Amino acid sequence: MPATEQRQAGATATRLGQLQAEHAAFRAEYEKLRAENAEQRTEYEKLRAQNQQLRQRLEELERRVGLDSSNSGKPPSSDGPAKRPARKRTRTRSPATRARRCARRRRRIASRPTCRCSAPTAERRCQRVTGRASRGGGRCSTCPRRRRRR
Numbered sequence: 001m002p003a004t005e006q007r008q009a010g011a012t013a014t015r016l017g018q019l020q021a022e023h024a025a026f027r028a029e030y031e032k033l034r035a036e037n038a039e040q041r042t043e044y045e046k047l048r049a050q051n052q053q054l055r056q057r058l059e060e061l062e063r064r065v066g067l068d069s070s071n072s073g074k075p076p077s078s079d080g081p082a083k084r085p086a087r088k089r090t091r092t093r094s095p096a097t098r099a100r101r102c103a104r105r106r107r108r109i110a111s112r113p114t115c116r117c118s119a120p121t122a123e124r125r126c127q128r129v130t131g132r133a134s135r136g137g138g139r140c141s142t143c144p145r146r147r148r149r150r
Contacts, residue, residue: 069076093101
């Protein structure tokens with residue numbers, strides 16, 4: 001073998017040895033990181049389970065804090081000195097009040113000024129609301145005879 005080929009073979013063998021040493025170092029670091037990752041995963045799962053338990057406990061405690069004599073079996077004396085907020089009252093009218101209001105509304109509608117002319121199709125008066133006082137017998141805009149201006 002010529003000298004150049006021997007030098008190249010030696011350099012290649014040296015390079016191969018260096019790469020194998022690096023590979024072994026990387027392999028050792030990889031195994032170390034993999035073991036560390038497994039430890040962190042188990043710790044993560046433990047913390048998740050603990051977090052879930054704490055959330056359930058918090059919900060239970062918040063539910064208990066919201067209890068008072070109005071929504072539990074406790075006596076009113078156990079509520080403490082704090083004043084409870086007043087309940088919002090819903091407006092409910094008695095049937096008599098509703099009947100009075102409906103009667104007033106019917107009277108108001110009946111007292112509105114209507115046109116004093118004859119309806120085009122019937123003998124009855126036109127029932128359209130004129131919007132002005134019926135003193136002069138106001139006419140609606142659709143009636144055939146319009147009100148004269150003086």
